Amino acid sequence: MTRVAAAAEPSLAISQGFYVPPPNAIADVVVRHLEIDPTSRHLVVGSIGSGKTTQLLVATEALNALPDMCAVYIDVSRKQDLVKLRPGCLVALAGLALLDSLEGLVEPSPHPVWFKHWALGYTKDPRAYDEDDDYGVQVDGVVTPPRADWHEIAATQVERLAEFAEAMRASGRHFVVLFDSLDRTTNRGAFTQLVDQDIAALRRCEIGVVLIGPIRSLEGFGRLEVDRFDKLHVQGPIDVAQDDAGRAFMFQVLRARVDEVMLADHEALAIVAASGGVLRDLISLAKAAGEEAYLHGSDAIAMAHVEAAIDTFGRSMMVGLHKAEVDTLKHLRDGGGFVWTTDDDLSLLATRRVLEYPRRREQFSVHPTIVPLLDQKAG
Amino acid sequence: MPGVTAADLGELAVRVVESVSPNPWFVLMVEGHAAEVASGLQEEISALVVPIGPPARRVSVASSREFARVARDHALGVLIVTTSPAFTPTEWANVDVNRSQFQRDGATVLVLEEDAAEQLENTAPNLASWIGGSIWRLVGVRALSAAETEQRLVVLRQRAGLSDDEVVRRSESGRLPPDPEFAEWLTLLGRGDLLVGRS
Numbered sequence: 001m002t003r004v005a006a007a008a009e010p011s012l013a014i015s016q017g018f019y020v021p022p023p024n025a026i027a028d029v030v031v032r033h034l035e036i037d038p039t040s041r042h043l044v045v046g047s048i049g050s051g052k053t054t055q056l057l058v059a060t061e062a063l064n065a066l067p068d069m070c071a072v073y074i075d076v077s078r079k080q081d082l083v084k085l086r087p088g089c090l091v092a093l094a095g096l097a098l099l100d101s102l103e104g105l106v107e108p109s110p111h112p113v114w115f116k117h118w119a120l121g122y123t124k125d126p127r128a129y130d131e132d133d134d135y136g137v138q139v140d141g142v143v144t145p146p147r148a149d150w151h152e153i154a155a156t157q158v159e160r161l162a163e164f165a166e167a168m169r170a171s172g173r174h175f176v177v178l179f180d181s182l183d184r185t186t187n188r189g190a191f192t193q194l195v196d197q198d199i200a201a202l203r204r205c206e207i208g209v210v211l212i213g214p215i216r217s218l219e220g221f222g223r224l225e226v227d228r229f230d231k232l233h234v235q236g237p238i239d240v241a242q243d244d245a246g247r248a249f250m251f252q253v254l255r256a257r258v259d260e261v262m263l264a265d266h267e268a269l270a271i272v273a274a275s276g277g278v279l280r281d282l283i284s285l286a287k288a289a290g291e292e293a294y295l296h297g298s299d300a301i302a303m304a305h306v307e308a309a310i311d312t313f314g315r316s317m318m319v320g321l322h323k324a325e326v327d328t329l330k331h332l333r334d335g336g337g338f339v340w341t342t343d344d345d346l347s348l349l350a351t352r353r354v355l356e357y358p359r360r361r362e363q364f365s366v367h368p369t370i371v372p373l374l375d376q377k378a379g
Numbered sequence: 380m381p382g383v384t385a386a387d388l389g390e391l392a393v394r395v396v397e398s399v400s401p402n403p404w405f406v407l408m409v410e411g412h413a414a415e416v417a418s419g420l421q422e423e424i425s426a427l428v429v430p431i432g433p434p435a436r437r438v439s440v441a442s443s444r445e446f447a448r449v450a451r452d453h454a455l456g457v458l459i460v461t462t463s464p465a466f467t468p469t470e471w472a473n474v475d476v477n478r479s480q481f482q483r484d485g486a487t488v489l490v491l492e493e494d495a496a497e498q499l500e501n502t503a504p505n506l507a508s509w510i511g512g513s514i515w516r517l518v519g520v521r522a523l524s525a526a527e528t529e530q531r532l533v534v535l536r537q538r539a540g541l542s543d544d545e546v547v548r549r550s551e552s553g554r555l556p557p558d559p560e561f562a563e564w565l566t567l568l569g570r571g572d573l574l575v576g577r578s
Contacts, residue, residue, distance in 0.1 A: 008401040009482065049508045075479055082476040184476045184505050284511030287400060294397065297534030312384045313512030319383060319408075320497035351504045369512075 010054040018256045019058065022051065023245045026233045027059035033231060034063060034208050038174035041199055042210045043226060045183070046235030048352060049280030052212050055235065056178045059210065063176055070173040072097040077181035085190040087152040090198035092119035094177045094207060095161045098168065101175070106167045115160045149200035152193070162205040169206070176208035183212045199228045215350065236358045238277035241365070247272060250282055258286060263301045270303065274310045276355045276368045285309050285369075314369035317353060329353060329366050330374050338364040383408060386515040388416070392423035393563065394513075395457055395486050404506070405488045406514040408496045413461045414439065416517060417490040424457050426571070427562045432456065433485065441465040443473035447480045456485045468498045475503035528567050535564045543568055 013019060021028070030042050046052050056073060063071035074097060076082065080089050096119055099112050106112070150158055168175045185191050191214065202209050211229075226232050238246040250272040254263065263271075263286070271289060275282035288309035293301045321329075325348060332338045338354055340346065348354040355365050366374070386394070391407055398405075409416045417437050424435040433456030440446040441463040449458065462470075474481060481487070491499065496514065500507050536542065538560070541549075546564055549555040550573045565573050 012401070048504055077477050077479040083473055181479060184478060186472060186476060280508050281511065284513075288512050291394060291397065295393065297531075297537065309512065315383045316406075316510070316512045316514035317500075319514055320500035347501065351500065351507065 010051075011057055014054065014057055014061075018253075019054065020249065020252045020256050021058075022238065022249050025055060025058070026052075026235055027055040027062060029233060030055075030059045030210055030231075031062045034069070034176055034210075035066065037230075038069065038176060038208045039203065039206045040208055040231065041203065041229045042231050042233060043229040044210065044212045044233045044235060045215055046212075047215065047237060047278065047356065048183075048350065049278045050235045050237055051279040052183070052235050053180055054279075056180050056210065056212065060178050068173050069176060070101050070168060071176040071178060072101060073178045073180065075180045077184065082181065082185045083187065085185060085187060085194050087150070087193055087197035088154070088157070090177075090179060090194060090211075091150075091153055091158060091161055091201050093179075094175075094202060094205075095119060095157070095164060097177060098161070098164045098175055098207075102164060102167055102171075105171050106164070111160050111163065115157060115164075118154060118157050148204075150197045150204065152197050153201055158201045158204060161201070161207075165205045165207050174206075174208060176210070177202070178210040180212050183214045185214060188214075188216065195228050216346070234358050236277075237355045238279075239357045239360050240272050240275065240277040242360060246277060250275065250277060250279075253279065253282060254286055257283075258290070258301075261300065262290070267301050267303055267306050270306050270310075274306075274313070274368050276352075276365065277357070278352060278355065278367075281313070281352070281367075281369075285313055288312060310369050311373075314367075314371075314373045317351075317367060317370050318373055321353070325353070326374060329370070332364060333366045333371055333374060383514045383516045385518040387518050388419050388423045391488075391515055391517075392420060392427055394515075395424055395488055396427045398486055401484050402482055402509070403486045404510045404513060405486065406496055406499070406510055407488060407490045408493050408514065408516045409490060410517075411492065413490045413492060417459045417461050420488065420490065421459050424459075426566070428457065435459060437461075439463055443470045443477070446470075446474060447477065450481045450483055450487070454483045454485065457488065458483065458485060459488045459490060461490050462495055466495070468502045471498050471503040471506075475505045478505045478509070481506070532564070532567055535560060535567075539564075547573070 026044060030044075033040050033042065044052055044055070060071045060073040063069045072094075074093050076089070076093065079093055095115050099115065148155065148158075165175050182191065182194075195211075195213070199209060199211070209229075238250055240247045240250055247269075251265075251268060254268050254271065258268070260268075267289070271282065271285045274285055285306075289301045289306045292305035292308045293299070296305070298305070325344060328338070328345070328348065332354065338345070340349065345354075349356060353367050353370060355367055357363055357365065386407075391405070395403075395405060407416065407420065421435050421437045428435060433453075435457040436453055437459040438449050439461045440449060442465065446460065449460070489496075489499070499510075532543065539546075543564075546555065546561060547568065547570055550561070550565060550570070555561050565571060
């Protein structure tokens with residue numbers, strides 16, 4: 001059961017050959033767009049556990065297979081505390097990655113060192129005279145040039161990054177950076193500021209960008225963030241209830257990891273249905289069913305093990321639900337629909353208790369594992 | 380609201396130890412005495428894990444930063460975590476935002492009071508998606524009935540192809556592999572004394 005690891009690094013599943021391309025894979029779409037316009041900017045938005053990171057990793061690999069591309073995947077949260085986002089973070093991270101990729105391709109110059117100092121900080125003697133410091137006083141002229149979109153980021157550093165990107169192009173390759181994890185940020189203001197400033201600056205440097213952003217970007221004022229990008233890609237759960245291709249895809253994801261001796265088709269399809277089309281939940285449920293089988297001394301997963309796994313999963317998902325939320329879920333389950341208006345509604349979506357299928361007529365559904373539990377009393 | 384599935388410490392310890400995939404996460408919901416429960420769980424797990432592997436550790440954290448440091452310093456082995464009252468919903472939100480910093484190879488078990496578990500589920504949806512269905516409610520330790528013990532022993536005998544006497548003999552002569560299943564087997568036979576000092 002080591003092959004079914006819900007919280008393992010997605011890169012592990014790819015390197016082990018478990019990746020199954022979903023229908024209309026975002027990775028393919030993004031790569032095609034960047035082939036045509038390597039400086040284009042792409043925002044990827046989607047629910048938790050829907051496979052966004054995997055798509056970004058696959059896109060990175062596909063871009064690097066092209067002779068005129070140099071793509072770098074950056075898990076922002078591994079390099080930057082997402083609670084402390086500020087303008088310039090993405091420019092700095094892109095620059096550091098670009099300098100790594102340029103190793104040996106550029107003439108020796110102090111600019112990379114100065115850029116790294118700006119990005120990562122440095123120590124200096126506060127009493128030492130610094131020739132870089134500008135002691136002059138700026139006197140404005142009559143003509144006031146328009147402010148750059150990235151005015152909160154040091155202009156000199158943006159110009160240096162543009163210079164590094166130009167060096168990469170001179171070597172015959174366009175630089176593309178793929179930023180992961182920014183969907184987890186809850187600091188709306190900081191994220192908006194980051195998108196406003198950094199994406200504009202990266203555009204100035206003619207660097208292609210793919211960024212995973214928060215689901216909030218799709219509603220209300222968040223639309224302004226979407227407008228900063230050339231293309232929006234929505235990665236929702238796979239429709240396993242009404243779409244045969246979607247169901248077949250999820251089934252193949254399981255099959256790539258578990259053979260039919262361990263998990264027969266009937267049980268596998270029950271897990272697919274219970275997952276609601278959320279990839280991570282599919283893997284979690286399969287893992288839990290496998291553990292149930294193991295603990296009961298069985299070499300194969302029976303329907304009883306699947307049912308126990310689904311029940312436990314649903315009960316876990318209901319932890320923390322308030323009465324009003326349960327009422328909303330019952331209303332949706334009973335065909336009353338779901339309108340996304342309040343923060344509580346957004347919370348139901350963010351926690352996957354409500355699933356949104358962008359391409360389906362009935363766009364919202366209650367997560368299948370909690371449907372049978374909604375009427376149960378405390379126990 | 381339906382309650383989460385119940386488990387006693389022994390059952391949860393087996394689930395944690397047998398969970399072989401990288402970075403598995405568990406939540407054990409308790410009604411008070413989280414530190415004592417965590418200590419009991421550490422003992423149960425320590426009796427089952429391979430003695431030459433990394434030991435099960437138990438920590439109490441007051442902030443997301445402290446939690447991240449512990450996760451980074453102890454990437455291997457079972458980590459049992461309780462939270463202090465200072466660990467507010469804001470701290471859970473910080474854990475959620477920086478979830479990648481909490482990726483470990485070993486299992487992580489959060490022993491939480493019900494309100495803390497609710498805060499986690501509602502303010503840390505990304506972490507909750509790692510946990511998935513692995514939330515359990517602690518029930519008092521109860522001894523297995525004679526029938527349940529025999530049922531489990533049948534499973535262990537079939538799986539290993541060994542008899543009870545053979546397992547005891549091998550343990551006494553130091554030839555029994557340090558697998559969790561054999562530790563469980565000896566415990567069920569009432570020969571937990573043979574586990575002491577095994578290495």
